[in-house]
Amino acid sequence: MSPVSERAAQVRFRRALSLMAMTLVAPGSAQLAAGDRRVGTIALRIWLGLWALGAVTLLALLVNRGLALTLAFNPSLLLAVKLAMFVLAVGWAGLFVDAWRIGAPLSYGLQHRRTAVAVNGVLCFSVAGTLLFGAHLVGVQRDLTIALSGSGGSSAAHDGRINVLLMGGDSGEGRWGLRPDSMTVASIDDETGRTVLISLPRNMAKFPFREGSVMDKQFPAGFDCDGCYLNGVSTWADDHTDLFPRSDNPGVDATIMGIEGITGLNINYWAMVNLQGFKDLVDAVGGVTLNVRQAIPVGGLGSDVTGYIDPGTRKLNGFETLWYARAREGSDDYSRMARQKCVMSAMLSQISPQTVVSNFASLAQASAAMISTNVPASDFDTLAGLALKAKSQKISTVSLVPPMINTGDPDIDVVQGMITDGIDRAEGTAVAEPAKTKKKNKQSATATQPVTGGSLGSMSEGYAANQAEDLGASC
Template sequence: MTLLAPGSAQVVAGNRRVGMMALRIAGAVVLLVAVAALVGLLWRPFAFWAAFNPTLLGVLRWTLIGLAVGWAFLFMDAWRLGQPLSLQQNQRLAVVGINGVLCLSVAGALIFGAHVVGVQRDFTIAMSSDGAASAAEDGRYNVLLVGGDAGKGRWGLRTDSMTVASIDEETGRTVLISLPRNMTNFPFAEGSVMDKAWPQGYNCGYPDCELNSVNTWVGENRELFKGVEDPGMNATISAVEGITGLKINYWAMVNLEGFKGLVDAVGGVRLNVRQPIPVGLPNEKTFHYIDPGTRTLNGHDTLWFARAREGSDDYSRMARQKCVMNAMLHQVSPKTMLTNFTEIASASSDMVSTNVPSSEFGRFIDLALKARGQKVSTVSLVPPAVDTSDPDIDKIQEMIQKGIDQAEGTAKAAPKKKKPAGQSGMTGGSLGSLSEGYVANQADDLGAAC
């Protein structure tokens, strides 16, 4: 009776007042859960709002703990009401065993639920920003994804990769716009601090004024950024906006070493390995190659697949990084997220720093779920289309707009070029070459290019 209708045993044979109170609480909980589930099924944004509201999660956590304690008390009281001393020894043992299993199972499940809710709350607080939500620009959210080397004191100092994810606010259709870290002689967003410091563009000689050195320059000139919370990211965004012509809504800094933990938490990622990819350095005991073929890689090998330089170049490596992004988007299912939630939350907290407010988490998860069923397009500002030492900004912005228009179906896709005779067709594990460009860097369907 206590398992099916908490409090009913007390109504029949014990303290009726306690029993009625427990039945009312149980009924209210069942009703609230049913209503919340129905609303969540009919209106998905509500489910996402509830999942990322720290206040609600805190209340839910303590509610689950209270229910666990109260239900355990009812089980113990029901055992007392059953007058166990009036039973034979073997019957008493059986009742104690059954009651103990039921009590521990129910209370344990609620306590575990409280733990999961607590993890989700901590994750939300650790990941979110206190800033205000940003509206979409021309129907799209533009999120700057920056990959940085791991280690304290190095966030923002060495940006290994920079990609703008331009996401349609309705459909989730995504265009990945990659910027090479060695680009120089580029403008900053008009009116920004960096624009005032470099009115003629960022050019003080190679390699001191490459795109990935913006954070380093800011670190040496912090007096220009008084009152700015994150000067390095502020300057990087002004550079990206000046180059692409896009307004950046949010940013996310990815700790590449922490990325390994996320891949391991989701059970690895399946990638198409076209050529042997070195893992580690030749002088290391664990040095090996990832053999060609369709491979499910762990976090360590996936990171090396994305970053390996041997037999490659920066632009081939950028193409492999996009293939990893595409694989993570399409392979990490909601089921995987739920079954490995604690590990994923822990890895993500170590991996990502962002200015996305928690109120927007639900929106982007919804867009990600929509994006999983669609193609991902890429536009990369790399040779041969772009001269990274002297970029044509007007041409770059035309390329980006064309890529977005094609993704939205408002422009025709360019005809595919025939592969020149004698071309190897592959460099550093990526289809294409430095002279002809890499397929994954300029693709209307990134999945097919990978």
């Protein structure tokens, strides 16, 4: 090849690289430069339209921060975005291939030809791959939203609060949802996100149901029968489904009737957490750091103890966190309730948006397998927004346990008074204690109380995490 031909080939090679760069920066511009106005105009208009849509969306998000959550939990919109990203990936890759064709690759040297193919391939697969991966994540979010969404609940606040019943159940065969292992009402201020966790012991008995409810008509004097405890309401209802002809979850609905009768609160939503699947969620976020005050046995509950979780401030994996929350060997139910609250507090404070983004696929998979709920997809954004607010707030706790409450025959007036007082304190409307009393209580909660079963306190004196104005400080 003559020097003139070589220079001409180099010019064509540089032009080919320029066309690829133009396609990367402004899809369609390479076709316009080559005279293909139809394809170039369509592609460039789509590109500019996407930029305009992005700018408008960004402006709207700056004005209304909650809009991001609304968009993120809209299945129809997510499907449209997913399909659009697929089309963009294919179309953009096609424009790169066309830009390579326009560059006349057969008209320059073999080395330049190989380089052009390599550059075009890298650009094509990088852009298309990024869009396809984004479409996959959008699809995961949509699938998660659909998998978790229910058809009940109410977003209307009661006295300015949203009340969510959180239940933990075993995932063993035939046991899902039958006997809730733990029951906690998260009462959330609908403006500030300030949360009060109200825990109910599973062995509570002789309690009333919500007035006028199906269960109230069956047990007008309260749930007073042989072996009738709060965690058995679900089993009783599932054995009498004829009393709940319109219910998809008789056990849950009956349990809510009991919890509303006990607490005097109106439950907006419920969520059942699969405790066995919970460990996958913890593993998906890389573990959770907890203050292990005493060696926690792994095992028990009718089986052999196979080991212990050593004391100290330690980052626990999913398996260890599950046993930290569930262990009863050498402990009691109320110590376990305190530890469960510490797990909730730690996960709320430690799981950051960066962790969610970087582990999104595995988190979504674990969440879909872990949670059953009646929250409709249209209300996910409301609850997610409250969760973000709650992250920066103190969490208070009220537990209906000894020594304050006789779980075998609870005084409902005392129970509801404790709940009202706990909520008033969280909202800053309660009458403040004298400074000396507050100081004494703080000292007894941190310095003089024993540690039982890994929780600060004892059953006779009460556990610090079960009655706390700042749960994080009590754990």
